[in-house]
Amino acid sequence: MKGYVRLNVGDEAEMRKPHACGQNAWRILRKGTDVRIECLGCGRRLLLPREKFLAGLKCLRPGVSPPEP
Numbered sequence: 405m406k407g408y409v410r411l412n413v414g415d416e417a418e419m420r421k422p423h424a425c426g427q428n429a430w431r432i433l434r435k436g437t438d439v440r441i442e443c444l445g446c447g448r449r450l451l452l453p454r455e456k457f458l459a460g461l462k463c464l465r466p467g468v469s470p471p472e473p
């Protein structure tokens with residue numbers, strides 16, 4: 405995905421390349437300079453530099469938003 409992408413914790417990310425387990429849906433656990441994601445297939449967690457994450461990102465599905473204060 406190009407341009408500005410707003411990431412939110414809890415969003416589901418679909419990547420261009422499926423994970424080794426065959427699943428290609430990930431949950432965003434942490435955002436920032438590095439993005440921590442968890443594979444929804446096998447639960448494996450990865451820490452990727454934001455740029456690398458965005459380069460491999462195919463689409464983003466908004467997760468459940470945390471309740472507004």
Ligand SMILES: [Zn+2]
Pocket residue numbers: 423424425426427443444445446447448
């Ligand atoms: Zn996996």
